[in-house]
Amino acid sequence: MCYSTILTFASTHQVLMAEKLLLAEGIPHDIIPTPKNISSDCGMSIRVRTGGNNIETIKSVLSGHSIGFAIAEIKN
Amino acid sequence: MKTVDARGQLCPKPLIMVKKALGEIAENESLEILIDNETSVKNVTRFLEEHHMKVQTEKRGETYRLLVSKTGEIPATTMAEDYCEAPAPLKADYVIAFQKNTLGQGVEELGQLLIKGFINTLPEMDKKPGTLVFLNTGIFLALKQSPVLESLKRLEKEGAKILVCGTCLDYYQKKDELGVGIISNMYDILDELSRAGKVLYP
16 A cells, blocks of 8 residues: 655645745655645645655754644555 | 338447347348447447348438348347447546646746646546646646656656647747657647637636
8 A cells, every 4th residue: 555645734835835945955745735635625735755754854844944734644 | 121220229229129120030131220320330330240240331411321131140148238339438528728837817936836736636537638738838847847747747648648839848948858748839739729628727
């Protein structure tokens, strides 16, 4: 079974900030609409392509810029 | 000559009517079959040919007239339903035309975020687009460094046609950086748009 890691945020502005930071760090990711089973809000999320390996880097990068986020794992 | 009028009938009805009619005529006697759709013509022809009967077909207006001579027998055990063509897979008859590298009107960074979400969702759709067209700044979405390249490649691999405006690639001097799809011209692009059941402009 294949899982993806999804990062969800409180606001679209935070998604944009997080995207810039991940780009700067060269962390592969995709912008996707927040999956319906995570939230019914009309929001965007970030799917991290390389799975769990990068998650600690991501946590430190985003927390360092005071971006609040949640991590969800979904089945592909 | 006996006639089977199967106009307005859908599979397997024409096949059942033909099978019944053949059982009622003598060997080498001719049977005329009238059908009004091409799929049924194909199904009936295959049904007859596999039972060693030669079919002559002519089209008059909307009606196909099939002429067959009873040179074979159709066993009672043959199921007409087996000769119905499998229903066509959910065919995408819509085209998406990307005229810029953002979605909707408004602040650019939001438009860029939205278009990424839009394209990354397409591979998950049950009904995928048949063709994607990229025009003007839309071509940036199809370049090697595009953030949505993986999703576009996946769509292409699954059968979507991806047309990228050659004039636009030339204008922005990005021909060498094309990452997905084929370089196209306005004839092909307009041809696709005019044939489409629906065109979406994100």
